[in-house]
Amino acid sequence: MMTKTKTEAAKLPLNQILCGDSIELMNSLPEGTVDLIFADPPYNLQLRGDLHRPDNSRVDAVDDAWDQFASFKVYDQFTQEWLAAARRLLKPNGAIWVIGSYHNIFRVGAALQNQGYWILNDVVWRKSNPMPNFRGKRLTNAHETLIWASKDENSKYTFNYEALKALNEGTQMRSDWVLPICSGHERLKNSEGEKAHPTQKPESLLHRVLVGTTNPGDVVLDPFFGTGTTGAVAKKLGRNFIGLERDAGYIEVARNRLGKVRKFDSESLEVTKSKRAEPRVPFGQLVERGMLSPGETLTSLNGRHSARVRADGTLIAKDVRGSIHQVGAALESAPSCNGWTYWCFRRDGKTVPIDLLRQQIRSEL
Amino acid sequence: MMTKTKTEAAKLPLNQILCGDSIELMNSLPEGTVDLIFADPPYNLQLRGDLHRPDNSRVDAVDDAWDQFASFKVYDQFTQEWLAAARRLLKPNGAIWVIGSYHNIFRVGAALQNQGYWILNDVVWRKSNPMPNFRGKRLTNAHETLIWASKDENSKYTFNYEALKALNEGTQMRSDWVLPICSGHERLKNSEGEKAHPTQKPESLLHRVLVGTTNPGDVVLDPFFGTGTTGAVAKKLGRNFIGLERDAGYIEVARNRLGKVRKFDSESLEVTKSKRAEPRVPFGQLVERGMLSPGETLTSLNGRHSARVRADGTLIAKDVRGSIHQVGAALESAPSCNGWTYWCFRRDGKTVPIDLLRQQIRSEL
DNA sequence: CCCTCTTATGAATCTTAAA
DNA sequence: TTTTAAGATTCATAAGAGG
Numbered sequence A, B: 001m002m003t004k005t006k007t008e009a010a011k012l013p014l015n016q017i018l019c020g021d022s023i024e025l026m027n028s029l030p031e032g033t034v035d036l037i038f039a040d041p042p043y044n045l046q047l048r049g050d051l052h053r054p055d056n057s058r059v060d061a062v063d064d065a066w067d068q069f070a071s072f073k074v075y076d077q078f079t080q081e082w083l084a085a086a087r088r089l090l091k092p093n094g095a096i097w098v099i100g101s102y103h104n105i106f107r108v109g110a111a112l113q114n115q116g117y118w119i120l121n122d123v124v125w126r127k128s129n130p131m132p133n134f135r136g137k138r139l140t141n142a143h144e145t146l147i148w149a150s151k152d153e154n155s156k157y158t159f160n161y162e163a164l165k166a167l168n169e170g171t172q173m174r175s176d177w178v179l180p181i182c183s184g185h186e187r188l189k190n191s192e193g194e195k196a197h198p199t200q201k202p203e204s205l206l207h208r209v210l211v212g213t214t215n216p217g218d219v220v221l222d223p224f225f226g227t228g229t230t231g232a233v234a235k236k237l238g239r240n241f242i243g244l245e246r247d248a249g250y251i252e253v254a255r256n257r258l259g260k261v262r263k264f265d266s267e268s269l270e271v272t273k274s275k276r277a278e279p280r281v282p283f284g285q286l287v288e289r290g291m292l293s294p295g296e297t298l299t300s301l302n303g304r305h306s307a308r309v310r311a312d313g314t315l316i317a318k319d320v321r322g323s324i325h326q327v328g329a330a331l332e333s334a335p336s337c338n339g340w341t342y343w344c345f346r347r348d349g350k351t352v353p354i355d356l357l358r359q360q361i362r363s364e365l
Numbered sequence C: 001c002c003c004t005c006t007t008a009t010g011a012a013t014c015t016t017a018a019a
Numbered sequence D: 001t002t003t004t005a006a007g008a009t010t011c012a013t014a015a016g017a018g019g
Helices: A006-010 A022-028 A072-089 A105-114 A161-167 A203-213 A229-236 A248-260 A284-288 A324-331 A355-364 B006-010 B022-028 B072-089 B105-114 B161-167 B203-213 B229-236 B248-260 B284-288 B324-332 B355-364
Strands: A016-019 A034-039 A090-100 A118-127 A143-150 A176-179 A219-222 A240-245 A297-300 A306-309 A315-317 A320-322 A343-347 A350-353 B016-019 B034-039 B090-100 B118-127 B143-150 B176-179 B219-222 B240-245 B297-300 B306-309 B315-317 B320-322 B343-347 B350-353
Touching: A016 A248, A022 A072, A022 A240, A034 A072, A034 A203, A072 A090, A072 A105, A090 A105, A090 A203, A105 A118, A105 A143, A105 B105, A118 B118, A161 A203, A176 A203, A203 A229, A219 A229, A229 A240, A229 A248, A240 A248, A284 A355, A284 B161, A284 B203, A297 A324, A315 A324, A320 A324, A350 A355, B016 B248, B022 B072, B022 B240, B034 B072, B034 B203, B072 B090, B072 B105, B090 B105, B090 B203, B105 B118, B105 B143, B161 B203, B176 B203, B203 B229, B219 B229, B229 B240, B229 B248, B240 B248, B284 B355, B297 B324, B315 B324, B320 B324, B350 B355
Parallel strands: A016 A240, A034 A090, A034 A219, A118 A176, A219 A240, B016 B240, B034 B090, B034 B219, B118 B176, B219 B240
Antiparallel strands: A090 A143, A118 A143, A297 A306, A297 A343, A306 A315, A315 A320, A343 A350, B090 B143, B118 B143, B297 B306, B297 B343, B306 B315, B315 B320, B343 B350
């Protein structure tokens, strides 16, 4: 295990925010002194005109100058430079996390690999409450991607397997994390009541990253500090942070925020257990999974009606088409109907409610 | 809309598997003739030595010769070549899906963008039953990533929004798909009872891809056909497939598989249509047909505004006149307004949206 | 204080046929 | 090809207002 001299470590501006260009600042810090880097670089969204919700309200888009790049080539150049500066700072056993979307993450991932970083996992942050696709032209963009990589293939990176397992109610932490976006009181506001930063990340995300891949006392550097989520969670968890940020306004918000943060009592790092509701199972999944086939006939529990399954998970009966619930309700002239218990299928000569198939899927989740 | 001549289309080997090098075979096919490409390219896994479970049984890893690449450079070269050949085959409004893991997907994504493909979504296949990480050194690798991209930025790609929404029981389909891995009876075995292909994809995944982004009769090409999941689902769903595969053994398994597959009946392949596909009805027709009378008053859905119908199918309100949409937008100070759902008329003491009258006309067409 | 209803909002590459 | 106008389109949360 290599360790740096006290002199070099003393040069580290621990638990401070430095104002300036990330790449220049990183190049001015002593090499091989940082345990973990968490980076939330500009995504290069390339947005065009305005977007309105169906209720005609305007979406407050990320149109800040810092997210504008002239071309992929310019963006790649920027990415290569900051990743190289970051790698120089890492201890031999250090690691990096980078978060992004499909606009930029493929370029970031390829650059990481090209520079000798060793990808350990890609992690999907599945947002429980993403913004919908208002025009119905694409899938709801419901996730962002994080890449976790060590400095090189031989790094003995930090991974707190048992801690993450505990966070996940006793089973191995997976590469997909379901967490809500940052909203409500957690979302920092400026004096006008507007959001202080357009892309503030939730503390729950950083909590999982830092608990899982750092130890107390480690040095965590964030080159795109923004309003300081990385610093706030690091301080709570007893890690040291270094924040780099170009925008003085963001820094002011972050300093104010960090001043209010207290380190958790080390004994009381209690695990917030997520209550798991019964997962919703769309009827269409039964069709996709081949448990029911398009064209197959379902019969109602009372035997009075029948309907046929379509490839998109809707039913078609005499004069009616729609979801299992809609068609059931229409045929019974009822205001509503629980299609799961109303409709039955035949297997091995027996008539069975389709709810049985839903239970089968739930048991697999 | 560009369409190819019968001569060119006739050259397409529909619903066949061609044996040989994917890139050479693609280059031999007529350009601009394919609606959708689904590709599951080699992953470049770079596994170091054998992997053993805690009980010392050996994991049957993906270590076949076709998955070994000397370096990222060689892999990138290969990727660029097959993506270019694929792009040449696509119709102007065609699209591509590529699936991969963190070992290769970042390089594939960057190459797609560099070649002018336009990324529409990245999709996470969240496996409900992944293989755990036996050594407890990383997170359980519980997902794979798919990229959906159109041929270029201006392609009018196929997206069956309503069908996917129906598959998801009425709410927008998201970019994270929870589906089980391919196992059990679906997993093809060879004569020794071993799995016939190391990375066979579940049919449920292809079902969602093909229902969502193709129409019946479309041509779907898979350049890494393997044991033919793409072909099997395409055949079931009434799409045409072209399979390219180098390994004669896989082809034999796939041919056998496809021989047993039957197409679902056409009616159940019909999918919930989007309103955009419905014929346009000029508002003036309602007046011409006497469903509304000139001089009659319409009120807005929120009850705040009213306007009177004129003989030419325009509305007149305080200070504004124009189409149902224009007047609605002006009164609400909104950038746009769907007049069909905004305006209501009175019949038999009830207030009804004028869209009801449009539906009446459409049902007569 | 509790419950209900309304309003606001989030890293977004978000229309298309007809003239 | 470019321009114009029709008209299609949202989910989960949380805060705040009102009763």
